[in-house]
Amino acid sequence: MTVTLRSYWRSSCSWRVRIALHLKGVDFETVSVHLVRDGGEQHQPEHRSLNPMRELPVLMVDGQPVAQSMAILEYLEEVYPTPALLPIDPMERARVRQMAEVINSGIQPIQNLRVMQRLGSLFDRPKADQVQWSKEWIEFGFDGLHRLVEAHGGRYAHGDAISYADLCLIPQLYNARRFDVELSRFPRLLEVESELIEHPAFAAAHPDQQPDAVLA
Numbered sequence: 001m002t003v004t005l006r007s008y009w010r011s012s013c014s015w016r017v018r019i020a021l022h023l024k025g026v027d028f029e030t031v032s033v034h035l036v037r038d039g040g041e042q043h044q045p046e047h048r049s050l051n052p053m054r055e056l057p058v059l060m061v062d063g064q065p066v067a068q069s070m071a072i073l074e075y076l077e078e079v080y081p082t083p084a085l086l087p088i089d090p091m092e093r094a095r096v097r098q099m100a101e102v103i104n105s106g107i108q109p110i111q112n113l114r115v116m117q118r119l120g121s122l123f124d125r126p127k128a129d130q131v132q133w134s135k136e137w138i139e140f141g142f143d144g145l146h147r148l149v150e151a152h153g154g155r156y157a158h159g160d161a162i163s164y165a166d167l168c169l170i171p172q173l174y175n176a177r178r179f180d181v182e183l184s185r186f187p188r189l190l191e192v193e194s195e196l197i198e199h200p201a202f203a204a205a206h207p208d209q210q211p212d213a214v215l216a
């Protein structure tokens with residue numbers, strides 16, 4: 001099986017998938033799609049033919065594209081079940097998905113690149129206002145997520161096993177720092193991050209380790 005990930009170093013959704021691939025020991029190659037250069041390579045016909053939503057990530061499996069990071073995680077979970085990234089109990093599985101969706105549906109889409117760009121162009125807002133927009137929506141979502149982690153977390157976001165919730169949380173924390181979120185308000189999220197930051201799969205998936213990373 002040939003597996004390729006179309007990714008961008010700072011794409012938080014690509015990062016989720018990179019962590020899963022590393023955790024599950026899947027051999028894969030990275031193809032960089034630059035989200036900013038030349039107006040964004042995600043808008044070019046080649047990429048659009050693979051993902052009509054013009055987004056990253058796209059997982060290519062023997063030439064077949066699948067997009068939407070959560071759908072990709074589900075695919076990987078089915079094809080590479082070990083280590084499991086979902087609990088066995090149905091209610092706990094639902095809870096992990098609930099936590100992941102707080103980020104996947106409730107935070108990331110509101111601060112996605114094209115939303116920010118459109119905010120700037122439509123309302124003629126300065127960059128500082130775009131940052132404030134993202135900061136507020138991340139804080140709103142983290143406030144909810146923090147309560148869930150307080151109730152259901154353990155060593156990790158949900159219990160003591162790494163799950164989808166952690167795969168979504170760690171990249172979103174990185175974004176939160178980019179948008180000046182006051183993270184001391186969310187101590188349980190930071191505790192989970194400190195458990196995972198040196199984990200080999202999480203370290204390998206970090207933006208700075210990607211072939212297209214731009215390190216100043």
Ligand SMILES: N[C@@H](CCC(=O)N[C@@H](CS)C(=O)NCC(=O)O)C(=O)O
Pocket residue numbers: 010011012013014035040042054055056057067068069070104112113114115
């Ligand atoms: N729900 C999608 C969201 C994908 C998404 O928004 N990806 C961002 C990068 S994290 C992107 O490609 N943005 C391109 C743009 O805004 O033009 C997923 O989970 O894959």
